[in-house]
Amino acid sequence: MANYKILENDIKLCRKCHLRDTCNQVVPGDGNPETEIMFIGEAPGAEEDKQGIPFVGAAGKFLNQMLRTINLKREDIFIANVLKCRPPANRDPLPEEVAACWPWLLEQIQTIKPKLIVLLGRHAMERFLPNQKISQIHGTALRREIDGIGKQVFYALYHPAAALYQGSLRETLLKDFKRIPKVVEAIEKSGEIANVQKVKAEPENRFEEKIKQEKLF
Numbered sequence: 001m002a003n004y005k006i007l008e009n010d011i012k013l014c015r016k017c018h019l020r021d022t023c024n025q026v027v028p029g030d031g032n033p034e035t036e037i038m039f040i041g042e043a044p045g046a047e048e049d050k051q052g053i054p055f056v057g058a059a060g061k062f063l064n065q066m067l068r069t070i071n072l073k074r075e076d077i078f079i080a081n082v083l084k085c086r087p088p089a090n091r092d093p094l095p096e097e098v099a100a101c102w103p104w105l106l107e108q109i110q111t112i113k114p115k116l117i118v119l120l121g122r123h124a125m126e127r128f129l130p131n132q133k134i135s136q137i138h139g140t141a142l143r144r145e146i147d148g149i150g151k152q153v154f155y156a157l158y159h160p161a162a163a164l165y166q167g168s169l170r171e172t173l174l175k176d177f178k179r180i181p182k183v184v185e186a187i188e189k190s191g192e193i194a195n196v197q198k199v200k201a202e203p204e205n206r207f208e209e210k211i212k213q214e215k216l217f
């Protein structure tokens, strides 16, 4: 916990890219840094920028509701974004912004050491599971080895904001979300698995063509 507080303070002081010139504040993350489950989204929106906390708007409320369906609260998990500062008018992040901010996310993962990383939406998914389609891999637990992190299980979900008002996506997201405890259980049972391809933990990897990863179930 103490280590995470030091890291959080460093992130709050960051001015490595120009996004800090237009946002109100840096939004490092929220929740329990000693959790087994870390959620990663893309970037803060207007409300997050105002409050300094990720996922506090409508999508955040939906996320809280879904957490309750698996008997978890925000305080039980940790949630962060790929970018810690809000892009103007919520535009998509630029590659140089992702590259500048990426070391913070890596350091958060190294400090928290989650058993499971849940990727919220296709933008977050692309950073760790490049060249995949969220429509094909949502609700699938994949283990990959990533430089700087090691073997890590990822579980991609549709973004709560995208699913909030779309009936079929919403149903799918709710169904996938309810499997999270089973995924954690499977990770605990599966132990170490050899022959997992190493990939470099850099944002450009999302353009890599030949990616192998291991499907847990």
Ligand code: SF4
Pocket: 011, 014, 015, 016, 017, 018, 019, 020, 026, 083, 084, 085, 097, 100, 101, 104
């Ligand atoms: S977006 Fe990331 S790298 Fe850029 S200033 Fe904010 S914390 Fe620093």
